[in-house]
Amino acid sequence: MDKIWSMLSDPNMQWIFLGCTLLGLSSGVIGCFSYLRKQSLMGDTLAHAALPGICIAFMLTGIKSIGLFLIGAGIAGVVATFGIGYITRNSKLKQDAAMGIVLSGFFGLGIVLLTLIQHGEYGNQAGLDKFLFGQAASMIASDVISMTVVCVSLITICTLLFKQFKIISFDPGFARGLGYPVAFLEQLLMLLIVVAVVAGIQAVGVVLVAALLITPAVSARYWTDRLGLMVVLSGVFGAVSGGIGTWISASVSNLPTGPVTVLAATLLFCISILFGPQRGLVAKRLLRQRVKQRYNRENERLLDGNVKKEAAL
Template structure:
């Protein structure tokens, strides 16, 4: 089968449409913490296909999809009913429905395959899909369903966003959240049923969730996430179809899922905000910053306590509890930033370094005072997740904290000491 073969082009178009619609709808399933709902509906569709065949004895894709949709609706109702009317949580109810319906589907499938009329039914293809069997009429069906799904998503985008992030707030505004949730479940079901023939019962959940999770690594904005998920889904469909045509008997459905997984792994490693590489680089930068600040703080507090100008690396290592190697590395970095310099008396601050160390120590001690008297500062608007507390204080609050520092004799005072030392040096140079 060549890539330019008409049948291949139909399969390519169908899988691309499936990828787009699955990625877009999967975003809202993922944000609603219903990543397994597509898996449950896909597995629940199998007994629907088998029951429809037993009733009609006809191998019709249209009839199979109708049967899958009916049983899928029953499964979604059961999931909702169990989670609402019992103490069983939604994830547990999804697992129950998935296993029960899929077990029933396997039992019916086995019965059909051992019956006289089921030997050539080929219903087992619905387990893993058979995209090569798609014909032009199937493509038309996928185009129509994809258009409906994408149009509905566009029209109800704000409502679905509200449903995904704060359904209680939406209910307070008067939106029918239960109705919107039902529409979203129906759209997931339509997407699942549409993809059964291409990727099968087992792999359909991957087509719903993998593009959505992949897109989440690249953005924090839901509109961008939905667009990216559709792009990743489409590319997965195209690449999966292309590579399956290059080797005989290579299944298209699993190749599509592998292509989607490849995009996901690439995003996990290289995405600019949450990727492993950027997180590793950020972690290394933070470690360097913390090491430098710790050494600056130790040098400052040592000089503050003893009113001594310079210290050796061994002394700083002993006082900080860090290895000599780490302190040496920190000193080299601080020298490159012009925060310290080394002369015959040892390691000393530059004017810039002294100011920087003073800010670090002052910020640290203000945090200490805040935590020691937290009940007294409940009226302060303090974000504990931020590193700097002083910049969060207004003038009055800052003076209050500084007064408490002075009462505790914790106010950093090395700036005045260093100024006196520098003045003494200048006077001695003039006298010479």
């Protein structure tokens, strides 16, 4: 506890802790809908698609500005979503194949542009490759404030449109019959995923940010069958992962925050898959034992009844 309080007493570490916690919270909330709509790969696709947007923003401006990088990454993510939709509508390929094509194509373009920047006559390009794996320690107050605004906006929109997102996640046809603008809501949900991915790039990186979208949601699924509680638990798991990742990386020198945060989320998933009250392995084992014991008791009761009938005869 002394180490935790000493860590939180550092102003820079307070910003990093707040930023990573809010990032995990918002990613966990929006990731539930992506997971339920069977679009788990979408977050990974959008994260990798953001890399060329970051590189192009730097090549056009020559400035390492988080705001400009977020704009470039956001535009690249939107282009990637339209590309996936175009491939799906105009070919016989399914959505997972389209996402794989867009992911590899955009990420390959990003690596090429990053190599050109590092070997070209661009000044102030040092540290640009940190967006691959994230560098939470480089966040300053303005970055965290921007991230806070984004995260609060994501959570607010998901709260206000919870019923609509719930219906289109389970039964889009029923939502269309009720008169909801399903196409608009699906594009809005995709845009929110893009924003969540872009917000987490600096802390976790384009390679690992998808884990914060999906892992907390999958972990929460093992604890409940109610979507509302699942969304809350997913946000809590994401926030706890961000806090634990920040604390461990601050306690050990030269340990990156992003990968540790993902490992913390994975640890919570392992705990959930073991001890989840309904779908956990331990719960299933205990249920099988209770059913077996009940079956044995019923057989013993029937045998005792038959023995008494034979004795009476």
